[in-house]
Amino acid sequence: MQRTGAQIVWESLVKEGVTTVFGYPGGAILPTYDAMLDYPVHHVLVRHEQGAAHMADGYARASGKVGVAIATSGPGATNLTTGIATAMLDSSPTVFITGQVSSKVLGSDAFQETDVTGITLPITKHNSLVTDVRHIARTMREAFVIARSGRPGPVLVDITKDAQQAKTDFVYPETVHLPGLHEPEPPDAASLARAAELIEKAERPLILAGAGVIRSGSSQALIEFAEKAQVPVALTLLGIGGFPQSHPLCLGMMGMHGEAFVNSAIQRADLLLAFGMRFDDRVTGNLKTYALHAKKIHVEIDASEIGKNVKVDVALVSDLLAALKALGPIVPKKRHDAWLGEIQAGRDETRSRDIIHKESDGQLLAPHVMHDLWKTTGGGSVIVTDVGQHQMWEAQYYKHDEPRTLITSGGLGTMGFALPAAIGAKFARPDAEVWVVAGDGGFQMTQCELATLQQEKLDIKIAVINNGFLGMVRQWQEFFHDKRYAATPMLSPDYVKLAGAYDIPAHRVRSRGDVAPVVQQARETKGPVLIEFQVEKEEAVYPMVPAGSDLHAMIRRPSEENAEVRS
Amino acid sequence: MKHTLVARVMDQPGVLNRVASLFRRRAFNIESLTVGHTETPEVSRMTIVVDTARVAATVVAASLRKLIPVAEVVDVTHLPTVDRDLALIRVRTTPQQRGEIASLCDIFRARIVDVAAESVIVEITGDEKKVDGLVELLRPRGILEMVRTGKVAMVRGNLAEVKADAPEAVPAA
Numbered sequence: 001m002q003r004t005g006a007q008i009v010w011e012s013l014v015k016e017g018v019t020t021v022f023g024y025p026g027g028a029i030l031p032t033y034d035a036m037l038d039y040p041v042h043h044v045l046v047r048h049e050q051g052a053a054h055m056a057d058g059y060a061r062a063s064g065k066v067g068v069a070i071a072t073s074g075p076g077a078t079n080l081t082t083g084i085a086t087a088m089l090d091s092s093p094t095v096f097i098t099g100q101v102s103s104k105v106l107g108s109d110a111f112q113e114t115d116v117t118g119i120t121l122p123i124t125k126h127n128s129l130v131t132d133v134r135h136i137a138r139t140m141r142e143a144f145v146i147a148r149s150g151r152p153g154p155v156l157v158d159i160t161k162d163a164q165q166a167k168t169d170f171v172y173p174e175t176v177h178l179p180g181l182h183e184p185e186p187p188d189a190a191s192l193a194r195a196a197e198l199i200e201k202a203e204r205p206l207i208l209a210g211a212g213v214i215r216s217g218s219s220q221a222l223i224e225f226a227e228k229a230q231v232p233v234a235l236t237l238l239g240i241g242g243f244p245q246s247h248p249l250c251l252g253m254m255g256m257h258g259e260a261f262v263n264s265a266i267q268r269a270d271l272l273l274a275f276g277m278r279f280d281d282r283v284t285g286n287l288k289t290y291a292l293h294a295k296k297i298h299v300e301i302d303a304s305e306i307g308k309n310v311k312v313d314v315a316l317v318s319d320l321l322a323a324l325k326a327l328g329p330i331v332p333k334k335r336h337d338a339w340l341g342e343i344q345a346g347r348d349e350t351r352s353r354d355i356i357h358k359e360s361d362g363q364l365l366a367p368h369v370m371h372d373l374w375k376t377t378g379g380g381s382v383i384v385t386d387v388g389q390h391q392m393w394e395a396q397y398y399k400h401d402e403p404r405t406l407i408t409s410g411g412l413g414t415m416g417f418a419l420p421a422a423i424g425a426k427f428a429r430p431d432a433e434v435w436v437v438a439g440d441g442g443f444q445m446t447q448c449e450l451a452t453l454q455q456e457k458l459d460i461k462i463a464v465i466n467n468g469f470l471g472m473v474r475q476w477q478e479f480f481h482d483k484r485y486a487a488t489p490m491l492s493p494d495y496v497k498l499a500g501a502y503d504i505p506a507h508r509v510r511s512r513g514d515v516a517p518v519v520q521q522a523r524e525t526k527g528p529v530l531i532e533f534q535v536e537k538e539e540a541v542y543p544m545v546p547a548g549s550d551l552h553a554m555i556r557r558p559s560e561e562n563a564e565v566r567s
Numbered sequence: 568m569k570h571t572l573v574a575r576v577m578d579q580p581g582v583l584n585r586v587a588s589l590f591r592r593r594a595f596n597i598e599s600l601t602v603g604h605t606e607t608p609e610v611s612r613m614t615i616v617v618d619t620a621r622v623a624a625t626v627v628a629a630s631l632r633k634l635i636p637v638a639e640v641v642d643v644t645h646l647p648t649v650d651r652d653l654a655l656i657r658v659r660t661t662p663q664q665r666g667e668i669a670s671l672c673d674i675f676r677a678r679i680v681d682v683a684a685e686s687v688i689v690e691i692t693g694d695e696k697k698v699d700g701l702v703e704l705l706r707p708r709g710i711l712e713m714v715r716t717g718k719v720a721m722v723r724g725n726l727a728e729v730k731a732d733a734p735e736a737v738p739a740a
Contacts, residue, residue, distance in 0.1 A: 121585065122592050126635040146635060179638035180577060304629035 003170040005133040005163045006035035009097060012140035013041055015172045018068050020427045022046055022055040026072025027112060029099025031164035044427070044456055047448035049076050051420035053083020053096065054446070058417075058424030060092045061407045062382060062432075064215075066147050067094045067424060073101055074112030077158070078119065082414060084154050085123040089411025090238060091211065093152035095143045096124075102162040103131040116158045125153030133166035142176045150184055151302040152215060184301050187318040187326050195297045195314045196330045199229055202271035202295070204339045207233040208254065208283075211410070212276015212301060212320045213242030214403045221324040222275065223247065228328065230336045232343060234262050236277050237395055238410040244401040246379075251343065255283040256545045257392040260554050261346030263545065267552045268342075269294045276300065276320045279309040280411070285551035299323045353557055355542070356397065360512040363536040366390055366465050370397035372515040373435070373463065377523065381405065381433040384422035386442030387413045389471035392541045394437050404429075416445030419462070423449060426458050433461070433523065440466040440492045450502045453528055461522050462504075462530040464495055467537050475540045479555065495532040506530040569598055570624040570644045571720050574613040575605065577636040585634050586613065595627050596620070599717030610638065614719045647723045650694040653716045655680075656702065657688050659709030668708070675701045686711055694718075 003011060009032050013021065022044045025033040036043055046052040049071045056067030067087075071080050077098040087094045101110040117129045126146045128139050136159060143155040199205060213222055219242050226233050226249050233243045234254040243250055251262045263285075266272065272294045277283070284290045287309060296312040298305075299320055306315040316323045351357075355367050370393045373383075379399055384407040385391045391408055400406050407425055409417040418438040426434045436443075443464050453460055474488040499506035507518050509531055522529035543554040576582050583602055590597050598616035605612045617627050628640045660668055665679075668687060672679055677691035691701050695718060702713070 117581070118584075121581075121588050178635060180632075180635045182632065302629075302633070304626055304633055306625070306629065307623050308626050 001170060002167045004031065004035065004165060004167050005136045005159065006031040006165070007038070008133070008136045008168075008170050009140065009159070009164070010035055010039035010041060011170055012137055012172060013068065014039060016066065016140075016144045018066070020044060020059065021068045021070055022052040022059075022424065023070030024049050024052060024072070024076060026076045026099065028073035028101055028161045029070060029076070029097075029164075030072075031161060032070070032097070032099065032159075043070075044423070044452065046420070046452050048446065049079035050082050050416065051423075051446055051449045051452065053080045053094075054086065054414075054417050054420035055424035055427075056094045056096070057083060057087045057090075057092045058384060058407055058421030059428045060087070060094050060152075060424075061090075061421070062404055062425035063428035064217075064404070065093070065428070066144055067092070068097065069094070070097045072099045072112065073116065074114045076112075077116040078114055081119060081123065082416075084120055084156065086409050086412045086414040086417060087154040088123045088125070090409065091152050091215065092154065093147040094154040095147050096120075096154060096156040098156065098158045099164065100129065100158045100160045103160040104162065106131070106160065117156070120156050123154070124156050127156040127158065130157060130159045130163055133163045133168045136163060137170060137172050138176070141173050142178060145176050145178070146181060149181055184319045184322070185317070187299075187316045187323045191314050191316050192323075192326050192330065195316065195327060196332075198271055198295050198297060198314060199231075199273070200332050200334075203336065204269045205229070205231045205271040205273060205336065206265055206269040206294075207231050207273045207275060208236065208266070208277050209233050209239040209242050209275050210236040210277025211238035211242075212299075213239055216276060216301070216320040217403075218276070218321045218324055219243065219403050221321055221328065225324050225328055225331065229331050229334050230340070231273065232265065232340060234258070234266065236280070236283055236410070237408065239277060240395055240406045241400040241403045245399040246401050251347070253395050255280075255551075256285070256547070257396065257541050257543070259347075259350050259396075260543045260556060261343060261350045263551045263554060264346055265343050266291050267293075272296045274298045274300070274312070275324075278302075278305045281309070281547070284309065285545045285549055285553075289550040289552075291551075355557060362511070364510055364512055364515070364533060365539055366467065366533070366535040367393045367397050367539075368512050369463070369465060369515055369533045369535065370394050370437075372512070373437070373519055374398040376516045376519040377433060377435070381435050382407065382425055382429060383435050383437055384408070384418050384425055386418035386436075386438035387415045387472075388439045388442060389467070389475065389539075389541050390437055390439045390465040392472075396541075415442035418442060419446050419453070420449045422460050423453055423456070423458060426460050434459075436460060436462040438462070438464055439471060440464060440468065441470045441490055444492065447498070450499070450504065454502050454504065458528065459526065460528050462528065464530065464532045465535055466492055466495070466532050467535050467539070468492070469537060471539075472541070474538070475544075478538070478540065479544070480546070495530060499530040504528045504530050506532065508532045508534065510534045568619050570617050570619050570627070570642055571648070571650075571718065572615045572617060572624070572628055572631065573641050573643050573720060574615060574631055574637055575639040576602075576611050576613055576634075577638060578604070578609050578611045579636050582611065582636045585636065586615075586631065589630055589634060590617075593622070593627075593630060595622055595630075601717045601719050603719070614717070616718055641722075643720055643722055648720045649723060650718055650720045651692055652695045652698050652718050653690070653692045654698050654702065655688055655690055655714050656705055656710055657686050657712040658705050659686050659711055661685070664708070668705075671701070671704055677701055
């Protein structure tokens with residue numbers, strides 16, 4: 001049956017099981033929007049295309065399914081790019097569809113023309129420009145296959161307006177011919193044997209669990225593996241949720257703002273098992289002094305990550321779940337009580353210095369907000385954070401036990417991510433309690449999506465952590481630039497009034513005692529609620545490994561504060 | 568060290584751009600890159616010589632392999648190969664000196680392919696060392712212009728054996 005290119009776009013989306021797309025119309029994508037009305041796909045009208053990209057990304061991260069965003073040519077497409085790069089750095093399976101000017105005027109600087117495949121080439125897993133209606137179905141099919149396969153990522157399909165308008169027979173290809181798409185191979189037997197041998201010999205082993213645990217659905221397999229070999233587990237930021245933080249073997253987050261005892265354990269380990277993580281600089285600190293005593297086993301689906309930052313002794317280029325299933329039976333049952341005891345001593349010392357035990361002197365501390373949010377929600381919410389200090393405090397004090405319950409921009413560190421990504425996450429998991437946790441800086445970047453939230457009648461709770469500063473930058477200025485606060489003090493609108501303008505109930509919290517009751521009240525309110533937490537302005541995230549420093553050389557919380565610590 | 572990678576890529580618009588963009592953004596250092604048709608109409612072949620002082624060849628090969636239009640990457644550096652580079656060299660010469668150039672060319676199995684009043688164009692094909700050798704001998708006479716294609720390479724022996732012997736682009740460790 002003959003279909004227009006525009007109809008083929010929707011036919012393809014329906015075939016791929018897409019039920020929700022996020023987008024913004026415009027001239028070059030207009031034929032596709034016109035066809036949309038005839039298809040059972042819900043379209044979410046965003047207020048800025050960056051929001052559409054983050055929504056698609058948030059949808060993908062919350063569900064594991066491909067998120068889809070649509071925009072027009074030129075500025076529509078360029079507005080997507082921050083979100084595309086965010087999805088790229090965090091390997092989020094997403095498909096972006098952009099309208100392009102008619103093929104007859106391509107390359108002539110036509111109105112709203114931009115070289116979109118050129119611009120997005122380095123920030124997509126793959127992209128295609130389609131100028132012929134006969135290629136749309138195949139290109140759409142390929143886009144979904146590529147986005148999902150191996151290490152997932154964003155794929156962009158740029159379709160000229162005339163291709164959307166032209167007609168052809170619609171046949172959706174079952175298979176794709178992509179000789180360059182290499183499906184992951186089973187783990188290599190010799191490497192498995194060597195890995196098992198290293199694990200057998202290790203006395204101070206440590207698992208470094210990254211986003212790959214969540215992406216590959218390996219959480220249960222990881223629990224079984226860690227328990228059998230009794231190996232403690234440290235998490236990357238994006239690995240949080242991949243291994244339950246209430247599990248006795250869970251150490252929590254590693255790296256720049258990981259707890260000192262976790263980083264210390266990495267530096268003293270004799271074997272690191274890196275599972276679905278890529279030795280990012282925020283995790284390793286100075287590579288020259290990183291984990292010098294440890295043999296390293298790297299299980300990673302992306303071969304180009306092997307040896308990129310850290311030389312490893314055994315590499316298993318495979319799907320993590322397949323590798324864990326293969327390793328499980330051949331790994332010996334072991335006890336590492338001495339090693340765990342040593343780690344526990346460090347953990348106890350960390351606890352004794354923890355700000356969470358500090359008595360409130362009237363000021364509200366952001367870590368306390370995170371801790372109380374965790375306690376009040378029972379740890380069961382999907383938390384979508386922005387980027388900065390609040391993000392690190394959330395990672396430190398909200399204890400996630402389930403995969404896909406923390407959604408955050410790790411690799412790119414994109415401010416403005418939280419609100420739109422939470423909207424995407426809510427569509428992916430309508431029954432989940434979804435919280436936005438954002439700073440005053442990041443929230444103001446994409447707060448226009450409050451209108452989207454209301455237009456879609458979404459029940460999302462919003463916590464704005466307002467310290468009147470671009471807090472993380474201010475912290476770096478405090479530590480490394482003699483407290484010269486260049487361009488970091490920041491004025492906020494009255495968030496309660498702002499929410500009111502969108503008809504969203506809102507509260508302002510200034511003291512610790514109000515945190516739990518107001519959070520609980522928000523939870524019991526149907527529909528969105530915004531809570532502004534006015535927190536201490538100049539609190540810093542501790543501990544901290546300064547960028548490029550040795551992992552064991554952390555800046556700890558100043559000791560005068562420890563005098564007030566309760567154990 | 569220099570590594571020679573042979574990549575079979577889909578003959579599509581923008582493939583060279585993707586490869587070049589990858590090398591640029593990963594700061595991989597290309598010594599030379601050639602691209603041309605192969606025995607299969609839809610497949611082109613790239614021979615890429617890369618300086619691996621900063622980045623391991625395995626990482627370069629694996630990164631290339633991630634590009635969707637790249638079907639296969641083999642590091643042929645340590646395999647027996649036939650390597651060829653082609654150069655066209657315009658050399659200053661008087662009619663009296665032409666004979667001397669011609670005899671040099673004979674030694675190198677190069678050819679004079681164009682003759683003008685004050686110069687000739689020499690064509691030479693061979694591995695890079697041989698081409699370098701002739702270039703050095705011609706240089707004192709005055710090289711007015713030169714173009715080299717960069718290296719192309721093919722593994723020696725039967726194709727089946729080549730495929731079996733070729734090391735994985737990405738070794739396990």
